[in-house]
Amino acid sequence: MEVPGYLAAPSAAHRAYGRLRFEPSRGGGLYIVEAEPAALEMAKRVFPGCSAGAVAGTVRFPATRRLAGELCWFLQRFPLTIECADRFAADRQRAIEHAERRELVRGGVALDAKPVGNVARNDRCPAP
Numbered sequence: 001m002e003v004p005g006y007l008a009a010p011s012a013a014h015r016a017y018g019r020l021r022f023e024p025s026r027g028g029g030l031y032i033v034e035a036e037p038a039a040l041e042m043a044k045r046v047f048p049g050c051s052a053g054a055v056a057g058t059v060r061f062p063a064t065r066r067l068a069g070e071l072c073w074f075l076q077r078f079p080l081t082i083e084c085a086d087r088f089a090a091d092r093q094r095a096i097e098h099a100e101r102r103e104l105v106r107g108g109v110a111l112d113a114k115p116v117g118n119v120a121r122n123d124r125c126p127a128p
Contacts, residue, residue: 015079020071022063022084029063029087031071039078046070063087068095 018035033043034057043059044052047070050061061067068091075082082088 016081017078019081019083020075020088022087023060027062030060031063031067031084033059033080035059035078035080039080042078043074046074063091065091065094065098068092069099 017039018033021032021034023030023032033040035043040052040057040059043061044050047059047061047067050059052059068088071088072092072095
């Protein structure tokens with residue numbers, strides 16, 4: 001399977017907007033983006049629930065599989081110097097594996113789906 005575009009490996013940029021670090025903590029750890037104001041504003045929108053402003057010029061968010069996919073996309077738009085390359089590569093690989101499994105399930109459901117009874121009927125809301 002081809003890797004989805006949003007999970008493509010970030011390329012070496014001529015200009016970095018800042019840096020990406022990883023901080024171990026309970027619950028898996030945090031990614032920390034230290035960047036220019038434009039990149040930080042976008043990061044606040046892309047990473048819901050991030051802690052922005054605790055330290056000026058930074059955004060912190062949990063290192064989860066879902067957010068790893070968003071981080072890949074973010075790095076395509078705002079290249080950063082990745083100081084935690086091994087951790088980022090491992091999280092990106094987990095996100096790719098998740099995307100592959102999701103596509104297999106979607107494909108399998110579409111190919112194997114069979115109607116079960118009258119799906120338009122609901123016992124709580126009988127069909128007219």
